[in-house]
Amino acid sequence: xxxxxxxxxxxxxxxxxxxxxxxxxxxxxxxxxxxxxxxxxxxxxxxxxxxxxxxxxxxxxxxxxxxxxxxxxxxxxxxxxxxxxxxxxxxxxxxxxxxxxxxxxxxxxxxxxxxxxxxxxxxxxxxxxxxxxxxxxxxxxxxxxxxxxxxxxxxxxxxxxxxxxxxxxxxxxxxxxxxxxxxxxxxxxxxxxxxxxxxxxxxx
Amino acid sequence: xxxxxxxxxxxxxxxxxxxxxxxxxxxxxxxxxxxxxxxxxxxxxxxxxxxxxxxxxxxxxxxxxxxxxxxxxxxxxxxxxxxxxxxxxxxxxxxxxxxxxxxxxxxxxxxxxxxxxxxxxxxxxxxxxxxxxxxxxxxxxxxxxxxxxxxxxxxxxxxxxxxxxxxxxxxxxxxxxxxxxxxxxxxxxxxxxxxxxxxxxxxxxxxxxxxxxxxxxxxxxxxxxxxxxxxxxxxxxxx
Numbered sequence: 001x002x003x004x005x006x007x008x009x010x011x012x013x014x015x016x017x018x019x020x021x022x023x024x025x026x027x028x029x030x031x032x033x034x035x036x037x038x039x040x041x042x043x044x045x046x047x048x049x050x051x052x053x054x055x056x057x058x059x060x061x062x063x064x065x066x067x068x069x070x071x072x073x074x075x076x077x078x079x080x081x082x083x084x085x086x087x088x089x090x091x092x093x094x095x096x097x098x099x100x101x102x103x104x105x106x107x108x109x110x111x112x113x114x115x116x117x118x119x120x121x122x123x124x125x126x127x128x129x130x131x132x133x134x135x136x137x138x139x140x141x142x143x144x145x146x147x148x149x150x151x152x153x154x155x156x157x158x159x160x161x162x163x164x165x166x167x168x169x170x171x172x173x174x175x176x177x178x179x180x181x182x183x184x185x186x187x188x189x190x191x192x193x194x195x196x197x198x199x200x201x202x203x204x
Numbered sequence: 205x206x207x208x209x210x211x212x213x214x215x216x217x218x219x220x221x222x223x224x225x226x227x228x229x230x231x232x233x234x235x236x237x238x239x240x241x242x243x244x245x246x247x248x249x250x251x252x253x254x255x256x257x258x259x260x261x262x263x264x265x266x267x268x269x270x271x272x273x274x275x276x277x278x279x280x281x282x283x284x285x286x287x288x289x290x291x292x293x294x295x296x297x298x299x300x301x302x303x304x305x306x307x308x309x310x311x312x313x314x315x316x317x318x319x320x321x322x323x324x325x326x327x328x329x330x331x332x333x334x335x336x337x338x339x340x341x342x343x344x345x346x347x348x349x350x351x352x353x354x355x356x357x358x359x360x361x362x363x364x365x366x367x368x369x370x371x372x373x374x375x376x377x378x379x380x381x382x383x384x385x386x387x388x389x390x391x392x393x394x395x396x397x398x399x400x401x402x403x404x405x406x407x408x409x410x411x412x413x414x415x416x417x418x419x420x421x422x423x424x425x426x427x428x429x430x431x432x433x434x435x436x437x438x439x440x441x442x443x
Contacts, residue, residue, distance in 0.1 A: 008267065094214060097212040194210045197265055199426065
């Protein structure tokens with residue numbers, strides 16, 4: 001399953017992306033770097049303000065909405081991926097690339113990657129995980145009942161999924177060790193855009 | 205130019221891609237970050253470009269907001285005026301750029317230009333401020349207030365291509381020929397700011413809008429040189 005991505009749908013934002021997976025369609029926009037409000041200023045730290053707005057329904061205060069989103073594990077990977085794509089589009093300085101993925105485990109212990117709505121409702125536990133391109137675990141939120149061994153199983157699969165999304169052509173040999181070949185969708189998306197940006201060089 | 209490789213944020217630039225110079229120095233451009241002792245990693249997505257003569261390496265990207273660099277020519281809008289200086293907008297939501305009241309050619313307390321909020325100036329980025337004259341020579345070198353005309357927004361990378369000029373054999377280095385082609389049909393004045401603004405003034409508003417619209421479309425739709433020629437001819441036939 002390859003998510004649908006469109007780059008820079010919002011012209012007035014510094015960076016924006018829309019991201020559509022089995023469950024959600026998310027529109028992310030990024031503005032930065034900007035001056036932080038005096039009361040939020042910490043001299044040695046970067047400040048990031050995050051706003052989540054549902055497509056329908058009343059808007060809550062940002063803090064309440066964040067709490068709601070973190071509780072709803074299912075939406076997290078989409079939010080992370082959309083935010084990352086928007087950050088790249090905005091050209092903000094990033095330390096690493098990140099991909100998030102969602103896994104569910106059924107009663108019978110079957111692991112499902114990127115579940116659809118039905119699978120999400122019928123599952124026993126749900127796990128949102130994000131890995132950087134260096135293999136660091138950056139997001140780990142789970143809900144439901146599950147033993148430790150199951151979490152480990154998910155973590156192992158999630159790491160492979162995330163790596164596959166960013167895998168470079170040269171890294172394929174390492175990835176091929178018994179793993180089902182998945183398309184490096186994130187690399188494709190970003191490379192395509194980078195190519196378009198320098199297309200004029202070839203014609204001149 | 206070597207074949208461009210595309211890097212994702214955080215990925216390390218392979219040692220083999222670094223340009224070798226006689227002096228052994230390396231100049232890092234936008235999109236790259238040096239982690240001592242000898243790691244160079246990308247901070248955004250872009251294709252790696254190198255210049256072996258200058259020992260320079262940078263990431264070429266299409267996206268992102270303009271980041272001011274000393275020496276860049278920009279189009280700034282006056283936001284408000286104070287006794288010593290004007291506060292100007294280069295890009296939205298960023299701190300104001302400071303333009304001294306006397307940073308114009310031949311300006312003194314009595315002859316300085318009176319600018320209102322909303323007025324445009326063509327200026328150069330100096331170390332901490334922007335200025336409308338070359339502080340070394342005192343000459344305006346084409347900079348100063350922009351009167352009448354209109355501005356159009358393009359991406360910073362397109363603005364950069366517009367400013368690349370032409371090579372010795374008359375080819376546009378940046379691959380943009382819209383202005384040259386349009387210039388054969390209509391008379392207009394133009395100023396390009398690295399912050400992604402193009403100011404155009406001509407005898408009629410209609411011509412100004414048509415030329416600006418061509419530039420914006422060439423940017424957004426990524427027209428090649430041939431396509432640009434074709435569209436300019438097609439659109440200007442009706443003007």
